Amino acid sequence: MHQHEPKPQPEKSLPEGVRHIVAVGAGKGGVGKSTVAVNLAVAMAADGLKVGLLDADVYGPNLPQMMGVQNHVPRMGDDGKIEPVEAHGVRLMSMGFLLEPDSPVIWRGPLLHGAMNQFLRDVRWGGLDVLVVDLPPGTGDVQLSIAQIVPLTGALIVTTPQSIALSDVMKAAAMFRKLEVPIFGVVENMGDFICPHCRMTSRVFSHGAAKTLSEKYGVPLLGDIPLDPAVCSAGEDGQPLCVAHPESAPARALRGVARAVAARLAVPIAKRQGG
Ligand SMILES: Nc1ncnc2c1ncn2[C@@H]1O[C@H](COP(=O)(O)OP(=O)(O)OP(=O)(O)O)[C@@H](O)[C@H]1O
Numbered sequence: 001m002h003q004h005e006p007k008p009q010p011e012k013s014l015p016e017g018v019r020h021i022v023a024v025g026a027g028k029g030g031v032g033k034s035t036v037a038v039n040l041a042v043a044m045a046a047d048g049l050k051v052g053l054l055d056a057d058v059y060g061p062n063l064p065q066m067m068g069v070q071n072h073v074p075r076m077g078d079d080g081k082i083e084p085v086e087a088h089g090v091r092l093m094s095m096g097f098l099l100e101p102d103s104p105v106i107w108r109g110p111l112l113h114g115a116m117n118q119f120l121r122d123v124r125w126g127g128l129d130v131l132v133v134d135l136p137p138g139t140g141d142v143q144l145s146i147a148q149i150v151p152l153t154g155a156l157i158v159t160t161p162q163s164i165a166l167s168d169v170m171k172a173a174a175m176f177r178k179l180e181v182p183i184f185g186v187v188e189n190m191g192d193f194i195c196p197h198c199r200m201t202s203r204v205f206s207h208g209a210a211k212t213l214s215e216k217y218g219v220p221l222l223g224d225i226p227l228d229p230a231v232c233s234a235g236e237d238g239q240p241l242c243v244a245h246p247e248s249a250p251a252r253a254l255r256g257v258a259r260a261v262a263a264r265l266a267v268p269i270a271k272r273q274g275g
């Protein structure tokens with residue numbers, strides 16, 4: 001082939017029966033991507049959507065624990081397809097189910113690409129309105145592989161408000177733009193602190209990162225999730241906050257994000273209960 005001719009790209013297609021894929025990403029680690037992904041998934045499932053959740057963080061797969069199914073092992077069907085594990089009305093697949101606890105993944109790009117391909121093609125997702133993908137931090141091989149294998153309907157970017165997080169988050173936004181994935185919006189996490197004793201709210205960091213990002217990229221701010229120790233303990237206990245304390249302030253904000261996403265997916269209203 002002539003060196004200037006573009007390489008042929010393999011056809012992207014959705015996994016069988018899956019209508020939409022939404023990625024949750026961020027440039028930075030530890031900002032709350034997994035927390036948002038898990039609560040987004042369970043909140044949409046509670047609204048009557050058929051939801052899958054793919055833990056694409058092969059380096060630190062913690063969704064099985066956050067969904068309370070860390071001791072489960074996915075079954076393999078007669079046809080060689082892997083059955084996702086059902087938790088809180090959501091079908092979950094994670095590298096965490098397949099690895100010994102504490103064993104690290106030290107993989108190069110092609111192996112990661114193969115793993116993503118298997119997660120997307122060899123898992124029996126079944127009929128899903130939406131598959132939520134929890135991405136690892138950064139802008140690396142996993143993100144690129146997923147965007148090459150399947151069409152993504154959209155992406156959410158999670159950020160904390162400190163300006164230190166900002167340049168990383170801009171990188172994540174630029175990556176989605178480059179991969180031609182529409183950015184549904186920004187979720188600001190841990191800007192306000194809810195005191196566990198008196199339940200008063202205090203602003204810990206100045207507002208800024210999410211607003212700047214949303215202005216620069218013209219994407220809406222979909223939610224402002226307060227810092228609440230209950231979010232952390234819910235994750236550790238395997239009961240996402242939207243399940244454990246659905247009326248708490250962070251759960252209400254997370255449900256708002258879920259409804260904004262469902263609206264962007266144009267899932268028929270009749271399928272959704274109560275909203
Ligand atoms: N709003 C919140 N209030 C309190 N704790 C939170 C909140 N959001 C996230 N956390 C906690 O912060 C920690 C990091 O969150 P999480 O694992 O969701 O981040 P992440 O961006 O997925 O991290 P990583 O980059 O390691 O994948 C977890 O212990 C989680 O329970």
Ligand SMILES: [Mg+2]
Nearest residue numbers: 033034035057
């Ligand atoms: Mg995570």
